Amino acid sequence: MDFHLTLPGGRELALGALPGVMAILNVTPDSFSDGGKFAEAAAAIAHGKALIAAGADVLDVGGESTRPGAVGVSAEVELKRVLPVIEGLRGAGAVLSIDTQKAAVAEAALKAGAQVVNDVGGLRDEAMIDVIARTGATACVMHMLGTPQTMQQDPRYGDVGAEVLDALEASLRRAEAKGVPRERLWVDPGIGFGKTLEHNVALLQRLGDLRLLGCPVVAGVSRKTFIGALTRREVPADRVIGSTAAASIIAAQGGVDLVRAHDVAQTREALAVADALR
Numbered sequence: 001m002d003f004h005l006t007l008p009g010g011r012e013l014a015l016g017a018l019p020g021v022m023a024i025l026n027v028t029p030d031s032f033s034d035g036g037k038f039a040e041a042a043a044a045i046a047h048g049k050a051l052i053a054a055g056a057d058v059l060d061v062g063g064e065s066t067r068p069g070a071v072g073v074s075a076e077v078e079l080k081r082v083l084p085v086i087e088g089l090r091g092a093g094a095v096l097s098i099d100t101q102k103a104a105v106a107e108a109a110l111k112a113g114a115q116v117v118n119d120v121g122g123l124r125d126e127a128m129i130d131v132i133a134r135t136g137a138t139a140c141v142m143h144m145l146g147t148p149q150t151m152q153q154d155p156r157y158g159d160v161g162a163e164v165l166d167a168l169e170a171s172l173r174r175a176e177a178k179g180v181p182r183e184r185l186w187v188d189p190g191i192g193f194g195k196t197l198e199h200n201v202a203l204l205q206r207l208g209d210l211r212l213l214g215c216p217v218v219a220g221v222s223r224k225t226f227i228g229a230l231t232r233r234e235v236p237a238d239r240v241i242g243s244t245a246a247a248s249i250i251a252a253q254g255g256v257d258l259v260r261a262h263d264v265a266q267t268r269e270a271l272a273v274a275d276a277l278r
C-alpha cells in the first residue's frame with residue numbers, strides 16, 4: 001500500500017510499498033550508540049549529508065540523549081547543539097525532524113527549517129501541543145512510560161499492546177482537542193522506553209494494531225538494548241545486523257511506515273531484499 005505522510009505546507013512524503021527511513025542524527029556527547037561522534041556542528045552536518053546520500057527520507061536531529069538514566073539538558077544547551085545543524089541541512093534533500101520533548105526547542109527548530117517534531121514524551125506537555133497547533137507542524141507521538149531517568153526501573157503492564165495503544169489514542173485526542181488534525185500525527189510504540197525485553201518483543205509482534213489509530217506508524221529498533229540482549233552484543237555498534245536485517249524487516253512486514261535507524265544504507269538494502277522476496 002502506498003502511504004503519504006502529510007507535512008506542513010501541503011507537502012507529502014510519498015512512500016511506496018517499502019517503509020521510509022528516518023535517519024538518526026544525534027548532536028550529543030552522550031547518546032547510547034553514537035554519542036560524541038557528531039557533537040560538533042560540522043561533523044553532524046557532514047554525517048547528515050551522508051545519511052541523505054544513503055537514502056534517508058527524514059533526518060531526526062536530536063540534542064538531548066533519552067537513553068535510560070540520561071541526565072536532561074537545558075533548552076539553551078539543546079538549541080545550541082541542534083540549530084546550526086538544522087540550518088546547515090535545510091534544503092539538503094530530506095525532511096528534517098527535531099527530536100525533543102521541549103516546546104521551546106521544537107518551536108525554534110521549526111523556525112530554522114524542521115518540519116516534524118519527534119516528541120518521545122508523547123505530547124504530555126500541553127505547551128508542546130500548542131506549538132504543533134500554532135505552527136502547523138507534523139508530530140511523531142511516541143509512547144514512554146515515565147521519564148528516561150525512571151523508565152527502566154521495573155516497568156509493568158497488564159497487556160502492553162493494549163495499554164500502549166490506549167495511551168497513544170489519548171495523546172492523539174488531546175492534540176485533536178487543541179485543533180491538531182490526526183493527519184498531521186504519526187505514532188510510535190517507543191521500543192525500549194519503559195519496556196522489558198518481553199514488552200518490546202510483544203509490541204513488535206503486534207505493530208499492525210497501531211494502524212487502528214489511523215496514523216502513519218514509526219518504529220525505532222536501531223542498536224537498542226533488546227537487540228543486544230537477543231544477540232549477546234554489549235557494544236551498540238555491534239548490533240547492526242540484528243537491527244537492520246531482522247528487527248527492521250519484521251517491523252516493516254508488521255506494517256510500519258517509517259523505520260528509525262542509525263545504519264541507513266544497510267536498512268535500505270535489507271528492506272529492498274525483503275520486499276522482493278515477500
Ligand code: HH2
Pocket residue numbers: 024026028030031032033062064065066067099118119120140142188190191218219220221260
Ligand atoms: N528512540 C530514541 C530516541 N528518539 N524517537 C522515536 N520516535 N522512536 C524511538 O524509538 C526513539 C526516538 C533513542 O535512540 P537514540 O536517539 O539513538 O539514542 P539517545 O536517546 O541516547 O540519543
